[in-house]
Amino acid sequence: MVLDTNTRVVALVGGVGGAKLVYGLSTILQPDQLTVIGNVADDFELYGLHISPDLDTVMYTMAGLANPTTGWGIEGDTWHVLEMLQCYGEDAWFRLGDRDLGTHILRTQWLRQGHTLTVVTQRLISSLGVKSRLLPVTDDPLVTMIDTVEHGTLAFQDYFVRHRWQPTVKHVWFKHADQAHMTESVKTALHDADVILVCPSNPVLSIAPLLAVPGMREMIEKRRAVCVGVSPFVGGNAVKGPAAKLMQELGMAITPRGLIDFYAGGLDGLVIDVSDRDQPLHADVPVLVTRTLMQTSEDKVRLARELFKWVGSITT
Ligand code: FO1
Secondary structure, eight states, X not given: OOOSTTOOEEEEEOSHHHHHHHHHHHHHSOGGGEEEEEOOTTOEEETTEEEXXXXXXXXXXXXXXXXXXXXXXXXXXXXXXXXXXHHTTOOOOSOOOHHHHHHHHHHHHHHHTTOOHHHHHHHHHHHTTOOSEEEESBSSOOEEEEEETTTEEEEHHIIIIXXXXXXXXXXXXXXXXXXXOBOHHXXXXXXXXXXXXEOSSOIIIIIHHHHTSTTHHHHHHTOSSEEEEEOOEETTEESSXXXXXXXXXXXXXXXXXXXXXXXTTOOSEEEEEGGGTTSOOOTXXXXXXXXXXXXXXXXXXXXXXXXXXXXXXXOO
Protein backbone atom coordinates (compact mmCIF):
# COMPACT_ATOMS: atom_id res chain seq x y z
CA MET A 1 0.00 0.00 0.00
CA VAL A 2 1.32 3.40 -0.91
CA LEU A 3 0.67 5.76 1.99
CA ASP A 4 -0.15 9.22 0.73
CA THR A 5 -2.56 12.10 1.35
CA ASN A 6 -5.46 9.84 0.37
CA THR A 7 -4.63 7.29 3.07
CA ARG A 8 -7.34 7.24 5.75
CA VAL A 9 -6.00 6.66 9.24
CA VAL A 10 -8.10 5.69 12.25
CA ALA A 11 -6.40 5.92 15.66
CA LEU A 12 -7.77 4.06 18.70
CA VAL A 13 -6.84 6.14 21.75
CA GLY A 14 -7.34 6.33 25.49
CA GLY A 15 -5.68 9.06 27.48
CA VAL A 16 -2.38 10.82 27.71
CA GLY A 17 0.01 8.36 26.01
CA GLY A 18 -2.14 7.78 22.97
CA ALA A 19 -2.94 11.49 22.70
CA LYS A 20 0.78 12.26 22.25
CA LEU A 21 1.00 10.05 19.17
CA VAL A 22 -2.25 11.54 17.85
CA TYR A 23 -0.62 14.96 18.13
CA GLY A 24 2.33 13.68 16.07
CA LEU A 25 -0.03 12.17 13.48
CA SER A 26 -2.04 15.39 13.26
CA THR A 27 1.12 17.25 12.26
CA ILE A 28 2.04 14.87 9.40
CA LEU A 29 -1.43 14.07 8.04
CA GLN A 30 -4.04 16.24 6.37
CA PRO A 31 -6.89 16.88 8.84
CA ASP A 32 -9.40 14.84 6.85
CA GLN A 33 -7.05 11.84 6.76
CA LEU A 34 -7.16 11.34 10.53
CA THR A 35 -10.08 10.06 12.62
CA VAL A 36 -9.59 9.37 16.31
CA ILE A 37 -11.85 6.89 18.12
CA GLY A 38 -11.76 7.81 21.79
CA ASN A 39 -12.47 6.02 25.05
CA VAL A 40 -15.57 7.05 27.02
CA ALA A 41 -15.40 4.49 29.82
CA ASP A 42 -13.48 6.90 32.08
CA ASP A 43 -16.47 9.27 31.82
CA PHE A 44 -18.28 10.12 35.03
CA GLU A 45 -20.52 12.72 36.58
CA LEU A 46 -19.12 15.15 39.14
CA TYR A 47 -20.83 18.25 40.54
CA GLY A 48 -23.67 17.50 38.12
CA LEU A 49 -21.31 17.73 35.12
CA HIS A 50 -20.57 15.03 32.51
CA ILE A 51 -16.78 14.69 32.51
CA SER A 52 -15.10 12.92 29.56
CA PRO A 53 -11.43 12.81 30.62
CA ASP A 54 -10.00 10.81 27.73
CA LEU A 55 -11.93 12.68 25.02
CA ASP A 56 -10.84 15.98 26.60
CA THR A 57 -7.20 14.86 26.84
CA VAL A 58 -7.19 14.07 23.11
CA MET A 59 -9.12 17.24 22.25
CA TYR A 60 -6.87 19.57 24.26
CA THR A 61 -3.74 17.81 22.97
CA MET A 62 -4.81 18.14 19.32
CA ALA A 63 -5.74 21.79 19.94
CA GLY A 64 -2.33 22.45 21.53
CA LEU A 65 -3.99 23.42 24.84
CA ALA A 66 -3.07 20.42 27.00
CA ASN A 67 -1.02 20.80 30.17
CA PRO A 68 2.34 19.38 29.03
CA THR A 69 3.29 18.15 32.50
CA THR A 70 0.16 16.15 33.35
CA GLY A 71 -1.06 15.53 29.81
CA TRP A 72 -4.62 16.23 30.93
CA GLY A 73 -6.41 19.53 31.62
CA ILE A 74 -5.57 22.91 30.10
CA GLU A 75 -2.10 24.49 30.29
CA GLY A 76 -2.06 27.53 32.57
CA ASP A 77 -5.53 26.80 33.93
CA THR A 78 -6.54 28.26 37.31
CA TRP A 79 -8.31 26.61 40.23
CA HIS A 80 -10.59 29.30 41.71
CA VAL A 81 -13.76 27.23 41.41
CA LEU A 82 -12.16 24.31 43.24
CA GLU A 83 -10.79 26.68 45.89
CA MET A 84 -14.32 27.95 46.49
CA LEU A 85 -15.65 24.38 46.69
CA GLN A 86 -12.97 23.66 49.29
CA CYS A 87 -14.16 26.71 51.27
CA TYR A 88 -17.44 24.82 51.60
CA GLY A 89 -15.59 21.74 52.84
CA GLU A 90 -15.56 19.84 49.53
CA ASP A 91 -12.78 17.30 49.01
CA ALA A 92 -11.71 18.53 45.55
CA TRP A 93 -9.94 15.24 44.76
CA PHE A 94 -10.55 15.47 41.01
CA ARG A 95 -8.74 18.57 39.79
CA LEU A 96 -11.08 20.45 37.46
CA GLY A 97 -9.55 23.72 36.25
CA ASP A 98 -11.66 26.84 35.66
CA ARG A 99 -11.27 26.72 31.87
CA ASP A 100 -11.70 22.94 31.83
CA LEU A 101 -15.03 23.43 33.61
CA GLY A 102 -16.19 25.46 30.61
CA THR A 103 -15.93 22.29 28.52
CA HIS A 104 -17.87 20.20 31.04
CA ILE A 105 -20.57 22.87 31.47
CA LEU A 106 -21.31 23.08 27.74
CA ARG A 107 -21.01 19.32 27.17
CA THR A 108 -23.49 18.73 29.99
CA GLN A 109 -25.89 21.39 28.69
CA TRP A 110 -25.81 20.03 25.11
CA LEU A 111 -26.25 16.44 26.30
CA ARG A 112 -29.23 17.56 28.39
CA GLN A 113 -30.68 19.22 25.27
CA GLY A 114 -30.63 15.74 23.70
CA HIS A 115 -27.50 15.98 21.52
CA THR A 116 -25.34 12.85 21.33
CA LEU A 117 -21.83 12.77 22.78
CA THR A 118 -20.63 12.39 19.16
CA VAL A 119 -22.27 15.68 18.13
CA VAL A 120 -21.17 17.42 21.33
CA THR A 121 -17.56 16.27 20.96
CA GLN A 122 -17.38 17.34 17.32
CA ARG A 123 -18.86 20.74 18.21
CA LEU A 124 -16.32 21.26 21.00
CA ILE A 125 -13.25 20.15 19.06
CA SER A 126 -14.10 22.08 15.90
CA SER A 127 -14.63 25.22 18.03
CA LEU A 128 -11.04 24.71 19.21
CA GLY A 129 -9.91 24.81 15.59
CA VAL A 130 -9.19 21.08 15.26
CA LYS A 131 -10.26 19.82 11.83
CA SER A 132 -9.64 16.09 12.35
CA ARG A 133 -12.50 14.05 13.78
CA LEU A 134 -12.67 12.79 17.37
CA LEU A 135 -15.36 10.13 17.72
CA PRO A 136 -16.55 8.64 21.01
CA VAL A 137 -16.57 4.87 20.43
CA THR A 138 -20.22 4.84 21.60
CA ASP A 139 -22.88 7.36 22.60
CA ASP A 140 -24.22 4.82 25.09
CA PRO A 141 -23.20 4.41 28.73
CA LEU A 142 -19.96 2.46 29.22
CA VAL A 143 -18.10 2.45 32.55
CA THR A 144 -14.77 0.88 33.45
CA MET A 145 -15.09 -0.89 36.80
CA ILE A 146 -12.13 -2.15 38.81
CA ASP A 147 -12.44 -5.05 41.26
CA THR A 148 -9.71 -4.49 43.86
CA VAL A 149 -8.43 -6.53 46.79
CA GLU A 150 -8.40 -3.66 49.28
CA HIS A 151 -11.54 -1.67 48.39
CA GLY A 152 -13.82 -4.04 46.51
CA THR A 153 -15.25 -2.69 43.23
CA LEU A 154 -14.27 0.88 42.35
CA ALA A 155 -15.41 3.09 39.48
CA PHE A 156 -12.50 4.09 37.26
CA GLN A 157 -11.72 7.56 38.57
CA ASP A 158 -11.99 6.42 42.17
CA TYR A 159 -9.35 3.78 41.41
CA PHE A 160 -7.18 5.94 39.16
CA VAL A 161 -7.30 9.34 40.88
CA ARG A 162 -8.72 9.04 44.37
CA HIS A 163 -6.76 5.86 45.18
CA ARG A 164 -3.94 6.81 42.83
CA TRP A 165 -4.13 3.35 41.13
CA GLN A 166 -2.47 1.78 44.19
CA PRO A 167 -5.15 -0.85 45.03
CA THR A 168 -4.38 -4.39 43.83
CA VAL A 169 -6.53 -5.17 40.82
CA LYS A 170 -8.27 -8.53 40.54
CA HIS A 171 -10.50 -7.86 37.55
CA VAL A 172 -11.37 -5.04 35.15
CA TRP A 173 -14.80 -5.03 33.53
CA PHE A 174 -16.91 -2.64 31.50
CA LYS A 175 -20.39 -1.96 32.83
CA HIS A 176 -23.14 -1.70 30.14
CA ALA A 177 -20.73 -3.01 27.43
CA ASP A 178 -23.29 -5.54 26.16
CA GLN A 179 -25.90 -2.83 25.59
CA ALA A 180 -23.46 -0.33 24.04
CA HIS A 181 -23.50 0.29 20.28
CA MET A 182 -20.71 1.53 18.03
CA THR A 183 -21.83 4.83 16.54
CA GLU A 184 -22.52 4.93 12.79
CA SER A 185 -19.57 7.36 12.47
CA VAL A 186 -17.25 4.82 14.11
CA LYS A 187 -18.51 2.00 11.87
CA THR A 188 -17.98 4.12 8.76
CA ALA A 189 -14.53 5.27 9.89
CA LEU A 190 -13.37 1.69 10.52
CA HIS A 191 -14.96 0.44 7.29
CA ASP A 192 -13.22 3.11 5.22
CA ALA A 193 -9.88 3.00 7.05
CA ASP A 194 -6.67 2.12 5.21
CA VAL A 195 -4.63 2.12 8.43
CA ILE A 196 -5.84 1.45 11.98
CA LEU A 197 -3.43 2.49 14.75
CA VAL A 198 -3.75 1.16 18.30
CA CYS A 199 -2.04 4.05 20.09
CA PRO A 200 0.26 3.69 23.12
CA SER A 201 -2.50 3.93 25.71
CA ASN A 202 -3.12 1.51 28.54
CA PRO A 203 -4.18 -1.76 26.85
CA VAL A 204 -6.53 -2.76 29.70
CA LEU A 205 -7.92 0.59 30.84
CA SER A 206 -8.00 2.52 27.57
CA ILE A 207 -8.00 0.19 24.57
CA ALA A 208 -9.94 -2.76 26.01
CA PRO A 209 -13.02 -0.57 26.71
CA LEU A 210 -13.07 0.37 23.01
CA LEU A 211 -12.85 -3.30 22.00
CA ALA A 212 -15.55 -4.23 24.55
CA VAL A 213 -18.19 -2.42 22.48
CA PRO A 214 -19.94 -5.19 20.51
CA GLY A 215 -18.74 -5.34 16.93
CA MET A 216 -15.49 -3.41 17.46
CA ARG A 217 -13.23 -6.48 17.61
CA GLU A 218 -15.02 -8.07 14.66
CA MET A 219 -14.69 -4.90 12.54
CA ILE A 220 -10.97 -4.76 13.29
CA GLU A 221 -10.43 -8.49 12.68
CA LYS A 222 -12.35 -8.41 9.38
CA ARG A 223 -10.59 -5.23 8.42
CA ARG A 224 -9.36 -4.33 4.96
CA ALA A 225 -7.00 -1.94 6.69
CA VAL A 226 -3.57 -2.74 8.06
CA CYS A 227 -3.68 -2.58 11.85
CA VAL A 228 -0.58 -1.59 13.81
CA GLY A 229 -0.09 -1.22 17.53
CA VAL A 230 2.35 1.01 19.40
CA SER A 231 3.57 -0.41 22.68
CA PRO A 232 2.91 1.84 25.70
CA PHE A 233 5.84 0.20 27.49
CA VAL A 234 9.46 1.32 27.70
CA GLY A 235 11.92 -1.07 29.28
CA GLY A 236 9.18 -3.43 30.39
CA ASN A 237 7.41 -0.68 32.30
CA ALA A 238 4.71 1.89 31.63
CA VAL A 239 5.84 5.40 30.75
CA LYS A 240 3.32 6.69 33.28
CA GLY A 241 0.21 5.37 34.96
CA PRO A 242 -0.73 1.89 36.05
CA ALA A 243 -0.41 -0.14 32.82
CA ALA A 244 2.54 -2.33 33.90
CA LYS A 245 1.40 -2.72 37.54
CA LEU A 246 -2.13 -3.53 36.39
CA MET A 247 -1.09 -6.05 33.76
CA GLN A 248 1.20 -7.77 36.27
CA GLU A 249 -1.69 -7.98 38.75
CA LEU A 250 -3.85 -9.44 35.98
CA GLY A 251 -1.11 -11.95 35.16
CA MET A 252 -0.43 -10.51 31.71
CA ALA A 253 3.05 -10.34 30.18
CA ILE A 254 4.42 -6.82 29.86
CA THR A 255 6.27 -7.74 26.70
CA PRO A 256 5.68 -7.15 23.00
CA ARG A 257 4.53 -10.78 22.75
CA GLY A 258 2.13 -10.15 25.65
CA LEU A 259 0.69 -7.15 23.82
CA ILE A 260 0.24 -9.07 20.57
CA ASP A 261 -1.50 -11.86 22.49
CA PHE A 262 -3.69 -9.29 24.28
CA TYR A 263 -4.81 -7.87 20.98
CA ALA A 264 -5.47 -11.45 19.87
CA GLY A 265 -4.40 -11.44 16.30
CA GLY A 266 -5.69 -7.96 15.66
CA LEU A 267 -2.25 -6.60 14.85
CA ASP A 268 -0.34 -6.75 11.54
CA GLY A 269 2.62 -5.07 13.19
CA LEU A 270 3.87 -3.67 16.47
CA VAL A 271 6.12 -0.73 17.30
CA ILE A 272 8.29 -1.23 20.37
CA ASP A 273 10.90 0.82 22.17
CA VAL A 274 14.60 0.16 21.69
CA SER A 275 14.81 -0.77 25.38
CA ASP A 276 12.55 -3.77 24.66
CA ARG A 277 14.40 -4.99 21.58
CA ASP A 278 15.56 -8.18 23.32
CA GLN A 279 12.07 -9.11 24.57
CA PRO A 280 10.48 -12.30 23.16
CA LEU A 281 8.56 -11.55 19.98
CA HIS A 282 5.99 -13.22 17.80
CA ALA A 283 7.62 -14.74 14.74
CA ASP A 284 4.81 -13.78 12.39
CA VAL A 285 4.19 -10.17 13.48
CA PRO A 286 6.66 -7.64 12.09
CA VAL A 287 8.10 -5.28 14.69
CA LEU A 288 9.53 -1.79 14.32
CA VAL A 289 12.13 -1.07 17.00
CA THR A 290 12.57 2.64 17.62
CA ARG A 291 12.49 5.24 20.37
CA THR A 292 8.82 5.41 21.40
CA LEU A 293 9.24 7.72 24.41
CA MET A 294 7.52 11.00 23.47
CA GLN A 295 8.74 13.81 25.70
CA THR A 296 8.85 16.64 23.18
CA SER A 297 6.71 17.64 20.21
CA GLU A 298 9.62 16.63 17.99
CA ASP A 299 9.51 13.12 19.52
CA LYS A 300 5.80 12.87 18.70
CA VAL A 301 6.25 14.01 15.12
CA ARG A 302 9.31 11.78 14.58
CA LEU A 303 7.52 8.68 15.89
CA ALA A 304 4.45 9.41 13.76
CA ARG A 305 6.62 9.89 10.68
CA GLU A 306 8.65 6.69 11.30
CA LEU A 307 5.48 4.75 12.02
CA PHE A 308 3.75 5.94 8.86
CA LYS A 309 6.80 5.13 6.73
CA TRP A 310 7.12 1.67 8.29
CA VAL A 311 3.44 0.86 7.79
CA GLY A 312 3.92 1.56 4.10
CA SER A 313 6.84 -0.88 4.04
CA ILE A 314 5.04 -3.81 5.74
CA THR A 315 2.00 -3.63 3.49
CA THR A 316 2.29 -5.12 0.04
N1 FO1 B 1 -5.86 12.57 36.65
C1 FO1 B 1 -5.32 12.60 37.90
O1 FO1 B 1 -4.47 11.75 38.21
N2 FO1 B 1 -5.69 13.54 38.83
C2 FO1 B 1 -6.62 14.48 38.56
O2 FO1 B 1 -6.96 15.30 39.43
C3 FO1 B 1 -7.19 14.51 37.24
C4 FO1 B 1 -8.11 15.48 36.86
C5 FO1 B 1 -8.57 15.50 35.53
C6 FO1 B 1 -9.43 16.49 35.10
C7 FO1 B 1 -9.89 16.51 33.79
C8 FO1 B 1 -9.48 15.52 32.90
O3 FO1 B 1 -9.92 15.55 31.61
C9 FO1 B 1 -8.61 14.50 33.30
C10 FO1 B 1 -8.16 14.49 34.63
N3 FO1 B 1 -7.27 13.49 35.05
C11 FO1 B 1 -6.76 13.50 36.32
C12 FO1 B 1 -6.86 12.39 34.14
C13 FO1 B 1 -7.98 11.38 34.18
O4 FO1 B 1 -7.98 10.67 35.39
C14 FO1 B 1 -7.88 10.37 33.02
O5 FO1 B 1 -8.94 9.50 33.15
C15 FO1 B 1 -6.54 9.64 33.00
O6 FO1 B 1 -5.73 10.42 32.18
C16 FO1 B 1 -6.65 8.23 32.45
O7 FO1 B 1 -7.08 8.26 31.13
